[in-house]
Amino acid sequence: MAKDILVEIGLEELPARFVDDAEYQLLTKTENWLNDSRISYTSIVSFSTPRRLAVLVKDAAEEQTSLEEEMKGPALKIAQDEASNWTKAAIGFTKGHGKTVDDIYTKDVKGTAYIFVKKQITGKPTHELLPQLSEIITSIQFPKNMRWAEQPLRYGRPIRWIVALFGTEVIPFEVAGVQTGNLTYGHRFLGEMVTLSVPANYERTLADQYTIVNPAKRRQMIADELTKTETDQGFQIPEDDELLGEVCNLVEYPTVFVGSFDQSYLALPPEVLITSMKEHQRYFPVKSNNGELLPYFAGVRNGDENGLDTVVRGNEKVLRARLSDAQFFFEEDQKQSIDYYLEKLKRIVFQEKLGTISDKVRRITAITNQLSQWLDLDEQTCSNAARAAEICKFDLPTSMVNEFTNLQGIIGETYALNAGETQAAARAVAEHYLPVQAEGTLPDSIEGAIVSVADKLDTIVGCISAGLVPSGSQDPYGLRRQATGVLKILKTYNWHITVESLLELAEQQYENAESELMDQDKSRSETEQFFRHRMTYLLKESAIEQDVIQAVLYNGIGVIPYMVAKAENLSHERNNPDFKPVQEALVRVLNLARKTDLTEVSQSAFETDSEQQLYEAYWSVTDGYKKATIQQEAAEALRQLGKLSQPIHDFFDHNMVMSDDEVIRNNRLALINQIAYLIYDYADLSAIEWKQHF
Template sequence: MAKDVLVEIGLEELPARFVNDAENQLLHKTENWLADSRIAYTSIQSFSTPRRLAVQINEVAEEQTSLEEEVKGPALKIAQDEAGNWTKAATGFTKGQGKTVDDIYTKDVKGTTYIFVKKQIVGQPTKALLPQFSDILTAIQFPKNMRWADHTLRYARPVRWIMALFGEDVIPFEITGVKTSNQTYGHRFLGDVVTLASPTGYEEALENQYVIVNPEKRRQMIIDGMKKAEAAKGFSIPADDALLWEVCNLVEYPTVFVGSFDASYLTLPADVLTTSMKEHQRYFPVKSNDGELLSYFVAVRNGDDYALNTVSRGNEKVLRARLSDAQFFFEEDQKQSIDYYLEKLDRIVFQEKLGTIGDKVKRVTATADELSQWLNLDDETRASTVRAAEICKFDLPTNMVNEFTNLQGIIGETYALNAGEKSTVARAVAEHYLPGQAGGKLPETIEGAIVSVADKLDTIVGCISAGLIPSGSQDPYGLRRQATGVLKILQVFNWNLTVESLLALTERQFGEMDLAQSESQQARTAIDQFFRHRITYLLKEWSIDPDVIHAVLADDMGVMTYMMAKAENLSRERNNPDFRPVQEALVRVLNLAAKTDRKAVSRDVFKTASEQQLYETYLTVRGSYYHANHEQDADEALQQLGKLSQPIHNFFDHNMVMTDDETTRHNRLALINNIAGLIYDYADLSAIEWKQHF
């Protein structure tokens, strides 16, 4: 008879950002274990709160599914002697499988006859296997772990209880000295100990103790509470799914309430107010139906609605202190000029080997100025870009950014406007930090994009040159994220600039770094490889296969948009049967070109019409290809290369390249090598696994 299984591990409060991923891991690891263990069940559901992770498996079979396995033994010619009797090899094989020679049958495998037996793997009782659940729980990975007492287990938080039931029976195991039982715990302050006779009624029993174990239900309770508040107060609460999930994972029994603050604080920048509420207090800001920020907030209590007005007043008092500090910082900051803060940058170390932030700003300004020239910006836009680079970090020493670090750039824009800077300059100060996270918003203005690229390249090139190369999950300077941001900006703005030229421009700004020649070369190689890995990551996000990525990155990285267009084009053509003759011809040329480095071709040495035709076609195609290449038309460039296909086939049909005549051989190899150079300029087509797609 099938029984339900319930396993819950109780912990000290988990960080909110750990909860969802930990619950998902528990669910997937349980599913995988059940499948690997051949244990049948009808359904499975996971649960989580800040203090617990749980999984309930319904109608679990009491035994593993038995398995019939076919086992291959030695070849028949070894298993039988000339008289047809079974040898020791055969009897030893069958004995090892718990069978006899009477159970042997034969099958052909790739032209050779082998002996086989079938054996039954009888399923064990599920009850005997369930203690392995301790391995599932301890295998959950967290972003940060800790040890406690004298235990060796590294886990996000100390284990406080474990409830594990198979029907009415406790599943026996322990973790860090905590033994399983049939007891769990309700809300830390409102609940009590809960003893379950079986997994049935788990959710309801804990809800009676002020714990909503279903995170989706908790989330919906918060949403419903916010909708009720909107209807009662006539305001709107802007959607913020990340904050909603964070709050959901901070509480076990959510109750929504409304608070307010003095309307005089609305004179502060809106980002300061929302940051104070969201980042520091986990409150939801409130707006009017016209989109204006109001002097209200919505928050969530971890508990019931008892004395909710008192709770609201307490939260209002905390927020008032925050906003009072913010107002003081804002007013004090306005008393100083931009130049005052720029001077302070010369006393803030960016990195020991890379100097101060003031040094960094000078490098970024020089890079941004040259980029502006490369992009042929008009004088006014170039001047705005350079000014934005000069002041892009001036807000870092301000009181406001010191208190609200994630407002760097945003405060810079506000202060720059207050100081009389042009709106384009101020906007670029804010945008140069974008994208702030993977998949985040990119700069919208050309000034912001240039300063963003210059700043990020300075950090990447400088840090890697100083030996600060990301490894594994360690990337303290966020170099991977910043490199991805640079590449996405190049793509979106479609700059006709190669990645190599941008890296060389940035490296020149570090000309005075104390690096030996060998170290400098190692740094350049490391920087190049680092960006190739980032491009590979982006192309994989675009669903480009590894062999195509290898093909387009075989030589230079080049212009980002053009390289990505080549990758898309080759991904499409590799599945086109009509392109097969083209790829065969071009790859044949690439394979043969590896035998020579000769380039000089002489018409006077040609002996056949087919080699003359190939050379003339090459000359025509070369001009058309370079024109398409200059226009970055990936499709047209490949079509031009395709025009070489038939002449190449004719050439190989009517000529022996490796002829005994040395002069003819060298001339033909030089012709092949010239054509190969044109193909390689597009991509290393020999790297693409064409045949598996036809």
Template structure:
């Protein structure tokens, strides 16, 4: 008879950001354990709140599934002697499997005969295996862990209780001095301890104790509460999935309430108000039906609606203090000019070896100017871009950014507009921090994109020059994210600029390093970006061998490199491309045996030699033009024109002939053709599927 299994870990309140990942680890590891342990079950449910992580396994079998396993022994020629008797090798093999030679049977594997036995593994009772689930609990990883008391276990928060049941039986184990039991605990203030009879009672029993264990149900309660409140007040609460998820993981029993603040605070920039509400208090801003911010907020209480008005007043008081501080900071900041804050940047160190923020701004401006020249911007856009670069960090010393760090750039745009700066330049100040996350929103303006690339390139080149290369999970300056941002911007804007030229530009800004240090840093920076390009191409399902092929010479122009990778990924499985691939790869393989030499038509001996040379000259001219236009399909088709002349060349000529002059001339021809192919990609690095 099948029984349910419940495992619950009771904890001190977990940080909201830990909950989802920990719950996923718990259910994934539990599912994996049951499958590997051959214990059948109907389904697995997971639960989480700030104080608990739990899994409920429905209808788990009382016994492991028995397993019949085929065991391969030694080859027959070793297992039997010339008279057909079983050798010591065969006898030892069967004994080791708990069998006798009478159980042997013979099967062929890839043309070789082997001896086999069938071994039956009888399933053990589930209850005997379930204590192993304690290993799942201790294996859950958190981004930050702690030890408590004299315990050696490192965990996000101390474990306070554990409920573990198989049907009505307690699964016995102990972790960090806490023994498993059939008891769980309700809401910290509204609930009490509960003794569970069977796992199926878990969710309902907790709900009676003011705990909604299912996070999706809690989330829906919050959504329903906010929709009801919005309907009653004739306004709307903008959707914010990130904040909603965080609040869901902060409460065990949610009750939505609406608070208000003095309308005079609406004179503050909307982003300041929203940040004050969201970042510090986890409130949801409220807007009118036409999108204007209103002097209200939606909050979520961890409990029922008893004396909710008292809770509302307390939250309004806290927010009032926050907004009062924000208003003071805002008004104080307005008393100073942009130049005042720029001068302050000279006293803020960016990095010990890389100078101050002011030094960084000078480098950003130089890179932005050079990049703008490469893009041949018109005069107005160029002027706006340079000004944006010059003032891109001026808001860092302001009171507002010091208090609300997430407003960097956003406050910069607001203050720049207040100071009379051009709208495009002010917008670029905000956008130059984008993307904030690797897959986040990109700058929407050219000015913002250029300053963003300049800023990120400077940080990456500078940090690597200073020896601050990310290792493992350690990346304190966010270099991986910033490199990904640079590449995504280059791809989105389709700039005809190679990554290598940008890296050279960034490296030129650092005079404090020796030439040896610069060369080493340039190599390491290129390798660092190569890894990021590889990662991004893999994200688009490009195979590793194709990636290595298109990155053979250099990263190049990102949109063009991505086009070539996508095309070759298709062609590797296309049987129609086989003649072209075989011809071009054959050239690459032979050309590796020589260095560049001059081709002399007077040395040609056959018509096929001359034909290949003439085709090469024609293809080289056309390919160069197409390559400049970055048309991946046409460029590959142009190289494909060489296929038949190459096949004819190899059919009618011996490359490694005894005549040294002819041999060298033929190798020179192949070398030049190979150089043209390599310019596109190293096709020999690709595992062409039609070969297998």
């Protein structure tokens, strides 16, 4: 016989962002518990709304599956005497498990025979185990927990009821002062309290109470209504999975409505309108068939059609108030010049030890100008980048950015264009914040990329020297994300500038600052370490393995695109059988070289031809290798090193490095050492686990 299990946790409205994950936890934890408890079942499904998390197990066995366990006893030598009679040890062992000597069988364990018995563990009735479900309920983790009344439990939101059924029986337990039962509550306004008599009817019973407990169904209802609205009204509602997911978890019974706003607000930057609708009010913005914003929005109400006109009017009123505020700020802000706002930046602190935003802008500008020079950009680009750097933060004191913080840069771009700045400089004001997330899009324009790198370097170098190194999950200034952004820009834009020189450049800007910053050598080594970690992380993301990463980062980080190319190259050669002789030769050199100090090579101390040949090969390869490094040709540089392979093999075949003659020995070691130096310049090949033979 089997029965269904239903657990429903009734809550005060969970934050929308908590719901999906909490439902998933309830599902997987229940599943694991059933398996660990040896309770068989045919299927398990979960449900959620903002007010409930539920799990339904179909056909759960009424008893745990019985278990036959093999119990290991003493070795046969001990279990039997010389006449093959069972000893006291054997009898004691069997008794201990409720068995007799007749149940004994033997088995070899690592070459020795042991005695065993099989023990039956009879399953307990499932209903005895089910109260353990309370631990599953309390073990659900939320991004933020709270307490309520006098309960010690910390949870996402207060628990108000719990349904726990096994078949038609209530599973008795208590969580946070709430006793389980078979009563559930429907939609807060449209539904009523109802008795759940059988678990299988859960979804249908609540649907009758205007509660769609299956989130996928709820989501589909909204999506369908939005599509219908598009057709009916002849406009587009761009798909937005994130918003749809959030709205889905704000309602138990969705009804889509359409509201409108005054055409004149369309003069505001589209981002302002979209933020007001989407972020503040959770409305879907509406566009025409050619992609322009229309003065409409689609909202989702938690309820049915009743009073929908009132709901629409109320929502329109709220949006109107927001947009009229925005319009006021937009007009007022632009009555002042960019210089007026730049002046204000002198009063905004960037970070206590690192001065004001105005100080920061000065540093960004200096870094930007040096970068433009290094990159050998044309005059127009240089001047656009310089201007972009000067004005990149000017929008921070505007009312609009104060109100719409996430539009920093975008507001700046709009205002800068209206104030007559060049398109490129204005664009870079917006783009210098990119990438916003580690995975986000990079700046499109070179000016944006330069100012972005300058701003981020300044923040990272400054914060680390002020002792604000990220640790664990603590990274309040987003330094990790910003370092990743810098590295990605360097790679994508293929800039041949070493990370070390960038750090030095950013550091120089702080030199004159009167602040209690860390000792420069210490902060430099921390910063380099920090970038190494970021780089390691990025390389791992592109499927480069740890040993190769260690090899290419041996000499510091260097030029990103070149270093990445080296890593990719070595990852290939690592598994390439043809590369085996080369790798063996080069690694042999490295292994020997480590044990010596660097000394001069003297040709007159050569004893054999192979020494002389290796020496000559070394000089010719050095030449070709240097050319390849200047061109940043990773494959070619390695190919050049590869030319040393045969001479190295010959050298080792024909010479005893550890000659008894000290002069000869030292000279050979010196030669090896010089070659090693060249190889290390490329990478520490001895760190790699070569896998060509597999």
